[in-house]
């Protein structure tokens with residue numbers, strides 16, 4: 001009896017071992033080929049932090065920039081803001097590019113919008129970190145420290161350094177005289193020597209002054225459009241809702257009148273004001 005039960009246990013053990021071996025030796029299914037990356041990972045609006053610089057290919061399928069004999073460069077200063085995403089939605093629907101001259105104020109808060117603007121193919125350009133005239137125009141050193149600060153912040157978000165610059169108040173501003181005589185003459189020279197490209201504007205939407213209605217912004221803009229290059233000054237800040245509201249109408253008018261839209265690059269013919277300090 002005892003011998004019989006020992007035999008039985010041995011048989012059970014052999015069966016178990018054979019079973020395990022069979023499982024281990026079973027041919028594995030072929031590895032399934034991974035399909036396209038789920039859309040969510042490609043979605044530029046995702047809030048995932050991006051440390052690695054985006055590859056150049058990443059931006060090749062983006063909004064086209066078309067330079068013609070009637071070109072509009074829409075430029076948005078002082079963003080990002082809570083309105084940036086609305087602006088990007090409109091630009092995306094219309095399939096047109098723009099240029100964003102950003103400031104440091106809300107950069108961290110709206111970094112997802114900045115990333116989206118970059119990935120959609122718009123130009124991310126440098127305006128100022130502090131936007132404090134008294135600070136930046138008191139010394140050349142302050143100006144370039146401020147520029148470096150915004151440049152580094154932008155780099156940390158989009159992984160690219162921008163060389164496109166717009167001075168607060170434009171290069172014709174006279175406010176700077178109060179703080180330092182000749183500073184604009186000197187810093188514009190240094191910018192050029194250091195491979196920065198600064199741009200002013202030749203069309204003013206007027207949205208910087210007070211609370212203009214969307215009709216006023218629309219009329220200010222379209223009334224000044226002309227053949228050649230039109231660099232349009234607009235603002236992307238929390239109080240400029242009417243700019244966003246005017247935008248679709250401005251684009252509609254421009255398209256109907258044969259204008260194309262482009263983003264500013266270092267190869268764009270610069271529009272510059274007269275330097276007054």
Ligand SMILES: [Zn+2]
Nearest residue numbers: 077078168169
């Ligand atoms: Zn500004």
